[in-house]
Structure formats: C-alpha cells, structure tokens
Amino acid sequence: MAEPLLAVDDLDVTFRVPDAFGRQTRTVHALRGVSLHVDRAEVLGVVGESGSGKSTLARAVVGLNDPGRGTIRVDGRPLERKRGAAAHAGLQMVFQDHASTLNPFQSVGRSLDEVMRQARPNLGRSERAVVAARLMERIGLGADALERRPSGFSGGQRQRISIARALGAEPRLLICDEPTSALDVSVQAQILALLEELRAGGLSLLFISHNLAVVRQVSDRIAVMYAGRIVETGPAADLIRVPAHPYTAALVAAAPVLVERGSLVARTRALRSGDGGSASPDGCAFAGRCPYVRPDCARMPPLAEVAPGRLARCHVPFAATPAAESPAVP
Ligand SMILES: Nc1ncnc2c1ncn2[C@@H]1O[C@H](COP(=O)(O)OP(=O)(O)OP(=O)(O)O)[C@@H](O)[C@H]1O
Ligand code: SF4
Numbered sequence: 001m002a003e004p005l006l007a008v009d010d011l012d013v014t015f016r017v018p019d020a021f022g023r024q025t026r027t028v029h030a031l032r033g034v035s036l037h038v039d040r041a042e043v044l045g046v047v048g049e050s051g052s053g054k055s056t057l058a059r060a061v062v063g064l065n066d067p068g069r070g071t072i073r074v075d076g077r078p079l080e081r082k083r084g085a086a087a088h089a090g091l092q093m094v095f096q097d098h099a100s101t102l103n104p105f106q107s108v109g110r111s112l113d114e115v116m117r118q119a120r121p122n123l124g125r126s127e128r129a130v131v132a133a134r135l136m137e138r139i140g141l142g143a144d145a146l147e148r149r150p151s152g153f154s155g156g157q158r159q160r161i162s163i164a165r166a167l168g169a170e171p172r173l174l175i176c177d178e179p180t181s182a183l184d185v186s187v188q189a190q191i192l193a194l195l196e197e198l199r200a201g202g203l204s205l206l207f208i209s210h211n212l213a214v215v216r217q218v219s220d221r222i223a224v225m226y227a228g229r230i231v232e233t234g235p236a237a238d239l240i241r242v243p244a245h246p247y248t249a250a251l252v253a254a255a256p257v258l259v260e261r262g263s264l265v266a267r268t269r270a271l272r273s274g275d276g277g278s279a280s281p282d283g284c285a286f287a288g289r290c291p292y293v294r295p296d297c298a299r300m301p302p303l304a305e306v307a308p309g310r311l312a313r314c315h316v317p318f319a320a321t322p323a324a325e326s327p328a329v330p
C-alpha cells in the first residue's frame with residue numbers, strides 16, 4: 001500500500017510554563033499521542049476548541065514545536081528535525097495571523113520571490129516573476145499587487161497573499177491554521193473558495209479551525225481534537241451526520257447550519273458544566289463535561305475503530321445518535 005503523503009505517529013508535545021514567580025514549574029501536555037495521516041490530494045480538517053492542541057500540532061509538523069516523542073513522515077521518510085526540513089519536504093504553512101508571514105517592510109513581490117528562491121532554486125529571476133504574476137491572478141489580485149506592501153491591502157487580501165506566498169514554494173501539502181478566523185464572514189467565503197479551488201486542483205491540505213461548519217466545507221476527512229488528543233476521525237459527511245464521540249456530537253449540535261443539513265444528533269444531551277478536566281487523571285479527558293459518563297470512563301478509552309473508516313476514543317460511541325441510525329458497533 002502506498003505511504004500517505006503525511007503520517008504523524010504518536011506525537012507528544014509538552015511545554016514548561018513558568019509560575020507567577022518566573023520559575024519553570026508547570027508542564028502543559030499540549031499533544032498526547034497524536035497520530036493522523038493525510039493522503040495525496042486529500043483535505044484533512046482538524047477541529048477542536050481553543051487550547052485543544054491544533055496549532056501545536058501544525059507547528060510540530062513544520063518543525064516550529066519540538067515533539068518530545070513521536071514521528072512525522074513525508075512519503076514514508078522521517079522528517080529531519082532541522083531548520084528548513086519541512087519546506088524541503090514540500091510542507092508550507094499559512095497562519096491565522098498573516099502579519100507573522102508577510103514582512104510589512106517588503107513588497108509582496110519581494111516576499112514571494114524570497115520563498116521561490118529558497119524552494120525552487122532552478123527558477124531564474126524572470127521565471128520567478130512570471131510565476132509570481134500568475135499567482136496574483138490566481139488569488140484575484142492583479143500583477144501590480146506585487147509592487148505594493150502588505151499594508152496596502154485589506155485583511156482578506158493579505159491572507160490571500162499569504163496563501164499565494166506559500167503556493168510560490170509549490171508545496172505538496174499546505175497546512176492552514178485558522179486561515180479565516182480573523183476575517184469577516186464574506187471575506188472568509190473568498191478564502192474558502194480559494195482553498196476549495198486548490199483542493200479541486202489536487203493540492204493536499206491540513207486545514208485547522210475551531211469552526212466545524214468551516215472545516216466541513218473544505219474537508220474530505222475530519223479529525224476532532226480534545227485536550228491534546230484525537231477523539232474522533234472519519235469521512236467528513238459521515239462524522240457530521242452520525243457523530244461517534246459525544247464531544248463531536250456537541251460540536252455538531254452547536255453548529256446550526258450543520259444540524260439543518262440533516263445531522264442526526266437528536267439525542268445529544270446538554271453538556272455538563274465543568275472545566276473539562278478528567279474525573280480521573282488516567283481517564284477520559286471529556287468525562288467532566290460528558291452527559292454519557294459512566295464508571296468505566298475513569299479508564300482512558302483507546303482510539304478504536306467504531307465503524308469502517310471511523311475511529312473514536314469513547315467507551316460509549318454513538319451514544320448521542322438515534323439508535324436506528326447508528327452504524328453497527330462491533
Ligand atoms: N509556546 C507555548 N508555551 C506554553 N504553552 C503553550 C505554548 N503553545 C501552546 N501552549 C499551550 O498548549 C495548549 C494547546 O495550545 P494550542 O495553541 O495548540 O491550542 P489551539 O487548539 O490551537 O487553540 P486556539 O483555537 O485557541 O488556537 C494550550 O494549553 C496552550 O496554552
Ligand atoms: S469515554 Fe465516557 S466520558 Fe469519555 S466521551 Fe465516552 S462516554 Fe463520555
């Protein structure tokens with residue numbers, strides 16, 4: 001079987017956080033045993049609430065966060081942990097905050113040229129200029145945009161320029177971390193349309209957002225994160241129509257646009273109030289909020305197959321789904 005384009009296996013990332021007196025005392029487990037893959041020409045959406053570890057995952061994949069454990073492979077080959085290795089392997093990242101990508105003192109053209117010079121050294125200056133002009137057309141801006149600085153553009157245009165800059169490197173996988181979160185809804189739609197176009201052209205994406213409706217729009221498969229772990233993965237349409245994990249069900253229920261489109265989470269109960277902490281340190285991290293919690297949830301559920309092509313980390317998968325609609329649970 002062909003190796004996936006990106007394979008992340010058992011990734012752990014921890015941070016040491018100083019206490020109020022500046023001492024390094026507390027350890028934050030941002031990622032715990034995260035495994036996932038992205039195939040060629042596939043869009044994997046990653047969704048989860050704030051602090052669930054989405055950005056840490058993206059940053060670890062491109063080498064900006066150091067994993068304490070685990071492996072990252074591209075085409076089956078381990079990604080080296082050195083500067084530039086991710087770009088060399090064909091990975092590019094688009095951040096929520098385009099200010100961190102675009103140098104305000106540099107023209108857009110110069111910014112694009114820089115990334116192309118590094119990633120595609122066999123292109124000559126005039127060839128790079130042609131590619132840059134084409135990229136500007138592709139994102140709906142004229143070639144004259146190359147002469148201007150980022151401050152001359154709106155937030156949505158700057159985000160499109162960030163995407164064009166990443167595309168200048170001819171990436172095999174584009175990692176987008178909340179690319180639309182800082183934008184107005186109408187501008188979000190333009191960015192999503194651009195990403196859908198890229199997807200139709202065969203580009204692979206790892207698309208991260210806290211907004212399930214947005215993730216649904218662009219993704220073939222979805223991975224749901226909670227407290228640093230993957231709690232569910234599956235084909236986007238199936239996962240939203242019949243969620244297996246109570247947390248996914250709660251996310252679906254909270255997205256009216258998805259419920260209206262025929263999701264079957266009719267039995268989703270209200271989440272219990274709580275801080276999301278686990279009832280037991282070794283148990284399910286969602287237990288503090290889960291309406292279906294039971295005694296064996298004090299034991300950590302494995303991420304196990306619950307239906308063909310679907311994994312969930314729950315002792316009671318499909319609890320929130322009407323029984324008649326639930327896939328057969330082995
Ligand atoms: N550089 C860092 N130093 C210390 N803690 C960090 C650092 N980066 C992330 N964390 C912590 O790791 C956890 C996961 O954070 P992360 O930013 O990955 O979450 P997220 O899912 O991207 O959230 P959001 O939706 O708010 O962007 C959080 O508890 C966060 O406070
Ligand atoms: S394992 Fe238990 S607490 Fe965790 S999501 Fe499933 S039912 Fe809820």
Ligand SMILES: [Mg+2]
Pocket residue numbers: 054055056177178
């Ligand atoms: Mg984030």
